[in-house]
Amino acid sequence: MKFLEITPLKIAFVSILFVLFFIFSLRSLHKAEKRWQKVLLMALRCISFILFSTAFLRLSLLKKTYSETMGKAGIIIDTSGSMFAGEGGGAINQIKKRLGELLKDFSSQGREVDLFTLDEKISPSSLESLLSIENSERETKILDSLEEFIRKMETDYDGLVLFSDGIDNSEKSLDFLKEKKIPINTVKMPPPSKKDVWIDRVEFPTVAFKKVPFSVKVVIKSEGISGWGKLKIFLNGELRSSDEIHLRKEITVVKEFTIDEEGSYLLHIVLSPFPGELTDKNNYFTDYFKVIRDKIRVLQVVGTPTWDVRFLRRFLKKNISVELISFMILRTRDDYMFFSDNELSLIPFPTREIFVEAIDTFDVVIFQNFNYAPYGPVDFLYNLKRVVQKGKTGFVMLGGDRAFYKGEYSNTPVEEIAPVRFIDVPEPYINGEFRAKLTKIGEVHPITSFLKEFIEKLPPFHTINLDIQPKKDSLVLLTDTKGNPIIIIGESEKGRCVVIATNSLWEWYFDSLLKNGFEVYTQLMQNILNWVTEDPYFKEVSVEETGEKLIITVRDKNFKECKKCKVDLKFLSPDGKIVGERNFETEGNLILKKDEIPSPSIISIQKGGSQINYPLKGKENLEFKNFEQKGKLLERIAELSGGRYFEFEEFKPEKARFLSKEKRIENWKEIKEVWTSSVFIFLFFGVIMIEWTLRRKWGMR
Amino acid sequence: MKRFLKILIAFFMLGNYNLFAVSSLFRWVQYRYEGDIQMRDAVKQVLWELVRITSVEIVEEPFYGNFDDENFFMSPFIYLTGKNVSINFRTDEKRKILSHITAGGLWLIDNSSENQNSQFWISVRKEFESIFGPGSIKPIPESDAIFRTFFLLQPDVARKFELEGIFVDGRAAVIFSKNLLQNATREKYSMRLLINIIMFSLTTDYKLDQVHQPFIKKRLR
Secondary structure: OEEOOOOHHHHHHHHHHHHHHHHHHHHHHHHOOOHHHHHHHHHHHHHHHHHHHHHHOOEEEEEEEEEEOOOOEEEEEEOOHHHHOOHHHOHHHHHHHHHHHHHHHHHHOOOOEEEEEEOOOEEEEOHHHHHHOOOOOOOOOHHHHHHHHHHHOOOOOOEEEEEEOOOOOOOOOOOHHHHOOOOEEEEEOOOOOOOEEEEEEEEOOOEEEOOOOEEEEEEEEEEOOOEEEEEEEEEOOEEEEEEEEEEOOEEEEEEEEOOOOOEEEEEEEEEOOOOOOOOOOOOEEEEEEEEEOOOEEEEEEEOOOOHHHHHHHHHHHHOOOEEEEEEEOOOOOOOOOOOOHHHEOOOOOOHHHHHHHOHHHOOEEEEEOOOOHHHOOOHHHHHHHHHHHOOOOEEEEEOOOOOOOOOOOOOOHHHHHOOEEEOOOOOOEEEEEEOEEEOHHHHHOOOOHHHHHOOOOOOOEEEEEOOEEEOOOOEEEEEEOOOOEEEEEEEEOOEEEEEEOOOOOHHHHHHHHHOOOOOHHHHHHHHHHHHHOOOHHHOOEEEEEEOOEEEEEEEOOOOOEOOOEEEEEEEEOOOOOEEEEEEEEEOOEEEEEHHHOOOOEEEEEEEOOEEEEEEEOOOOOOOOOOOOOOOOHHHHHHHHHOOOEEEHHHOOHHHOOOOOHHHOEEEEEEEEEHHHOHHHHHHHHHHHHHHHHHHHHOOOO | OHHHHHHHHHHHHHOOOOOOOOOOOEEEEEEOOOOOOOOHHHHHHHHHHHHHHOOOOEEEEEEEEOOOOOOHHHOOEEEEEEOOOOOOOOHHHHHHHHHHHHOOOEEEEEEOOOOOOOHHHHHHHHHHHHHHOOOOEEEOOOOOHHHHOOEOOOHHHHHHOOOEEEEEOOEEEEEEEEOHHHHHOOOHHHHHHHHHHHHHHHHHHHHHOHHHHHHHHHHOO
16 A cells, blocks of 8 residues: 655645644534543544545555566677678578568567677668668678677567578677577578688788798688689789699698888788689788898908907997997908918908808998908999998998098999098098087987087097098088088988098097996997988888877988978889879878778888888788688577577577566556545545534534 | 196106007007016017007007006006016006906006016906906916917917906906016017907907807817
8 A cells, every 4th residue: 555645745734734623623522512422523533534634645555467578589680791702692692582581470479570780790770771781891790799789788688589601700709698698599591602712821920030031821722613823922012922823622832031121011912813712802811010120230341450440349249239240351461471371360351252142131331441452353342332222231431541542442332322432632541639529410310419418528539531521412410620521421322321530439439438428439339320221210201100090200311300391102002003192291290090091001101212111901801711600609609598509491480499478577556546445435424424413413513 | 737747747757758649559558657567678579570460550659657647548458567566556546447447448467477476466466356356367268269369379379378367248358467478579479379469459259250260160279
């Protein structure tokens, strides 16, 4: 029992009414002769007031009732790419043909149905839109999307029916099915025709080393198809191998590549399509890898041992990123020669080995006070020029009495690549005190900018070469106080060269260490090494990928932020075709939105002579990788969730398992107000009549 | 001004203008102290041989100096010899020696006395052990780069010299020899070892590079 309209206001009203009623009743009862008559009349009046109050406050009787209804079912249809593969438009067409009939069957059972599609997620759909789907390249994520669907499900379904081929690219496990018990009936669609060829897997290093060969292993599988085909491998859009292959059930192709430049690379593999194969969408493979340098291979060729040689070697040997090959001329033709070989530890200077056989393998070649003439013909220097100009090798030349003009390098390939001309002057190499001074460019250039705070404290050099003259397009970073150039850098085609016109640089090393100061020498030489080997930090163009954006930073030759720099962008498809071009005039940074760039693609960025390729990774689509069901997935989903597994042909709605009806109870309350009952009315009016009758009988009004 | 006064004092007191100029070329720098031995002729002979035989270029005039001389420590090679006079370094001098050697400097300590218990020999070893720790002086093995930087000294010859050293960063940074300079003027292998030590100060472990090993192994008996 419950008052349906019990509010504080009504209670107050009833209370006031009762007080007034009580006072008036008492006053009207003074005519009653006997005390018991008064009490009886008062009791009857109070009863009638209470009955009135229960009616006023709507005292009611509540009653629980039960009804049975049939819950909804959700029908989920896999509309991912694999469902469209195969003859006759794929498995999806078989579903389309039966869908209308199936819906009718559900309806005849009195069960309402909601329709959904499944690919990378589960989305609500309708019969019309399902019938109108013609094609898809989307991936199947059965477990991922089912988990999300069940977690967020608003309607309390009796069960689900999933139509799928069971090809899944999910990352989730099946455990979630045990948590929320909702029967999932799975209907396995017949697999598409088995005739297919596909790239099953590709093995390659995610990180390869510059100038170190690495291999790419391609495993190709085939079902029901054989014959000759072509396998092409592209690296950053450049065709690097093309092979005729004879297709069998499984073949493996291994190719070896060597890359000379650091950076990110897009590996794209294409297998030519075969007649009659299920799809050629799995004849492609695209992925990315990085090329880094393992160690910088440095060749140090020395004309005579000096302290400058000793400390450069010490720096290079201590540097874990350097693999050092040193050759020092410890004895010249002018020296006393009459010792047997066994008395000396000397070896002949391997001119041919260095300049013909191994020159390509070095990242940096250093000539340190080295005069080439006694050790080989000028022809060998052409090889040095070749590798430098190709951008394979950086070149550093240090001064001394055997370097530059005195080293007879005028009109040689070395003079062509060096950022200076070697000139005949009366005093090519002099001793004295030469305090170093940064030029304006030197103050901002990344090789020498750090020297700004040390330059005043550094000791003077005691030697300097004057037999050099910077070329027009070179950059002088450091001079002496009279303006004689000491560090000069420049580019020769794709290569970078540095000239250091002194052999006293070691004094900075020795001095700074003796004073326990900053290792200026080490930092300077490291920067020079990084610059000549084009460490990404020292490139004029660099690319950074952040979330949705691609930030291209462009610097000018002096490594200042570029003002109105012309930048040409080309977007290349993985097989090297130009799919888009844009030209910019930018200041500093250029920001591109990734979703505006076709992917996967290679962005070729050109700024003057500086050019880099940056591969932009697209989303990997595993849908057409192969057409095998993932480990009896549909059977397991049905088993774990309490549903049933069907082959498509044998599925009927009445065979599917849903939650039982008994459990589908909904309760509601039947309300009966007390005042509407005949007993109440009889009692109410009965009390009033008795009171009235007694009052009249006892002579009261 | 202070420097000028130093030169004047050196000129008048020692009768010798002897200012150290930093050079990239090898210079014989000898540690000077009261009671030291300056074997100028022997040094000249060694340097003459060095220039005659090798491609090394030198500053001809040897330099005799110590911590008081400006730029003394800008020479990566320092020769120290003695006979009957004890060597005692102050704490700040020891600190400078440590810095010099850590930065890549090399000290050749040569006992000019036939006596293995000479005051010089005992004191100088003690002083260096106080810098680098007791037991830091160890025999230099005959496979060390010192014995093959220019001349190839066969193991039996190398052993005879009983060279000892203090190793820093894997290289012999302080070398203890017995009468090496004196013997170099009259004995072939001593001269060769001394030339090797000079070459070692300039090229360090160059001869241990892989490229030289097949040749050296072939020539070793």
